[in-house]
Amino acid sequence: MQKTYYDPADLKKFGKISEWNEELGSKFFEYYNSVFMEGNLSEREKSLIALAVSHTIQCPYCIDAYTGDGLQRGITKEEMMEALHVAAAIRGGASLVHGVQMMNKVNKLEM
Amino acid sequence: MIKSLHKRKSELANSNKQVEFLSNGIFKGGELATFNTKIAETNQFPLRPKKLEILQINLGYMCNQVCEHCHVDAGPDRKEIMTKETMLHCLDVIKTTNAHTLDLTGGAPEMNPNFRWFVDEASKAGIKDFIVRSNLTILRANKKYYDLPEFFKNHNIHVISSMPHWTKGKTDKQRGSGVFDKSIKALEELNAIGYGMPNSSLKLDLVYNPSGAFLPGNQVALEKDFKKALHDDFGIQFHNLFAITNLPISRFLDYLIASENYEDYMYALVEAYNPEAVKNVMCTNTISVSWDGFLYDCDFNQMLELPVSSKVKHISEYNEEQLQERTIITSQHCYGCTAGAGSSCQGNIIPA
Numbered sequence: 001m002q003k004t005y006y007d008p009a010d011l012k013k014f015g016k017i018s019e020w021n022e023e024l025g026s027k028f029f030e031y032y033n034s035v036f037m038e039g040n041l042s043e044r045e046k047s048l049i050a051l052a053v054s055h056t057i058q059c060p061y062c063i064d065a066y067t068g069d070g071l072q073r074g075i076t077k078e079e080m081m082e083a084l085h086v087a088a089a090i091r092g093g094a095s096l097v098h099g100v101q102m103m104n105k106v107n108k109l110e111m
Numbered sequence: 112m113i114k115s116l117h118k119r120k121s122e123l124a125n126s127n128k129q130v131e132f133l134s135n136g137i138f139k140g141g142e143l144a145t146f147n148t149k150i151a152e153t154n155q156f157p158l159r160p161k162k163l164e165i166l167q168i169n170l171g172y173m174c175n176q177v178c179e180h181c182h183v184d185a186g187p188d189r190k191e192i193m194t195k196e197t198m199l200h201c202l203d204v205i206k207t208t209n210a211h212t213l214d215l216t217g218g219a220p221e222m223n224p225n226f227r228w229f230v231d232e233a234s235k236a237g238i239k240d241f242i243v244r245s246n247l248t249i250l251r252a253n254k255k256y257y258d259l260p261e262f263f264k265n266h267n268i269h270v271i272s273s274m275p276h277w278t279k280g281k282t283d284k285q286r287g288s289g290v291f292d293k294s295i296k297a298l299e300e301l302n303a304i305g306y307g308m309p310n311s312s313l314k315l316d317l318v319y320n321p322s323g324a325f326l327p328g329n330q331v332a333l334e335k336d337f338k339k340a341l342h343d344d345f346g347i348q349f350h351n352l353f354a355i356t357n358l359p360i361s362r363f364l365d366y367l368i369a370s371e372n373y374e375d376y377m378y379a380l381v382e383a384y385n386p387e388a389v390k391n392v393m394c395t396n397t398i399s400v401s402w403d404g405f406l407y408d409c410d411f412n413q414m415l416e417l418p419v420s421s422k423v424k425h426i427s428e429y430n431e432e433q434l435q436e437r438t439i440i441t442s443q444h445c446y447g448c449t450a451g452a453g454s455s456c457q458g459n460i461i462p463a
């Protein structure tokens with residue numbers, strides 16, 4: 001049995017997903033490639049969003065891919081870290097904002 | 112300041128060791144295809160020269176900087192400098208060559224004591240595009256160099272300069288502390304006399320190479336980002352940006368090995384291999400002359416001491432027709448020229 005759930009070499013095999021379902025696989029990759037093309041947002045901005053989201057979903061493949069992608073685009077490590085803090089702030093905020101629910105409940109039940 | 116591999120007496124200062132290293136390991140057992148096997152797949156082995164366009168002359172390995180990635184292993188401690196005698200041989204060739212571009216490089220070519228005399232003489236030959244590769248900081252290194260921008264202008268020199276990033280942090284990390292500020296000052300001075308301005312015939316291009324074990328991104332996008340940042344932050348303008356891939360030789364190879372990035376980097380290069388780029392790699396239109404007058408297929412082969420495979424070996428016996436008959440010496444380092452859109456001293460091989 002393989003010793004780890006994640007193998008860096010598997011990232012390069014992502015395209016093979018299509019082998020077991022050509023139609024959906026191709027549709028996905030076509031969509032994926034279109035998403036990252038320059039539009040109202042630049043490719044650079046999209047790369048930073050992808051990096052931040054990668055950390056939110058904690059996907060090691062994505063983190064590997066979009067850190068490398070950022071470096072190739074000349075994105076600095078300071079910019080990358082700032083993007084991550086946006087992700088962390090939203091994640092942390094999402095927990096904390098539910099505190100309002102807790103407070104509501106406490107206020108309702110307590111004498 | 113770090114020291115050159117030569118000064119450190121590193122094993123990799125020996126070019127044979129580099130060639131050996133690049134032929135062993137992942138390339139020995141067939142894990143990755145050797146470059147020659149790879150280009151043979153599309154019947155491109157052996158590589159042969161096409162029309163000669165560029166004569167690139169290395170005036171010496173001495174440099175005021177010691178950049179971490181330098182493929183020349185240049186630095187203040189390198190004493191290999193072209194003599195006036197060799198320059199005279201070069202001038203004979205410059206007068207008769209069919210090449211339309213003359214490209215002076217180093218080290219810092221300006222540090223050669225006969226640099227100005229040589230440029231004076233060479234510019235009389237009427238070569239269409241006369242390039243000097245200047246690292247920028249040399250223009251601010253010492254008072255005796257302060258008037259070089261004017262000197263370039265008077266000789267209608269095309270200046271190509273290195274700039275690894277538009278931020279101070281990334282630039283200084285690759286090229287040494289203080290390099291960014293000096294480079295900006297030099298660029299401002301070049302701009303002030305007309306270099307790099309939108310409709311100016313005084314050409315100023317920048318060279319970008321990645322500051323680490325990754326490949327350069329899209330050249331057009333990088334040029335856009337460089338232009339915007341340098342203009343917004345400093346009001347600096349330039350013409351083109353050339354994104355160049357770091358070849359796995361010399362100090363960059365040393366860095367790859369020491370940082371345990373060598374195998375991943377070679378995988379990335381091989382994965383990005385583009386057979387279309389092979390058709391126009393730099394060695395197909397360039398001859399490279401070393402500080403001591405020997406002839407090479409390119410600057411990289413010069414650093415690996417892989418001389419041209421021709422009876423004509425030295426500038427003193429130069430014969431263009433005969434040189435055009437040669438086959439080009441290629442090995443694993445060549446993967447650096449064929450990744451993605453390809454890489455040469457003029458940037459991407461395949462235009463966007």
Ligand code: SF4
Pocket residue numbers: 174175176177178180181182183184185186217218219246273
């Ligand atoms: S300026 Fe150029 S030649 Fe000098 S050390 Fe840096 S990369 Fe090498």
Ligand code: SF4
Pocket residue numbers: 392393394395408409410411412439440441442444445448
């Ligand atoms: S390294 Fe030199 S010989 Fe090899 S492909 Fe590049 S230009 Fe040609």
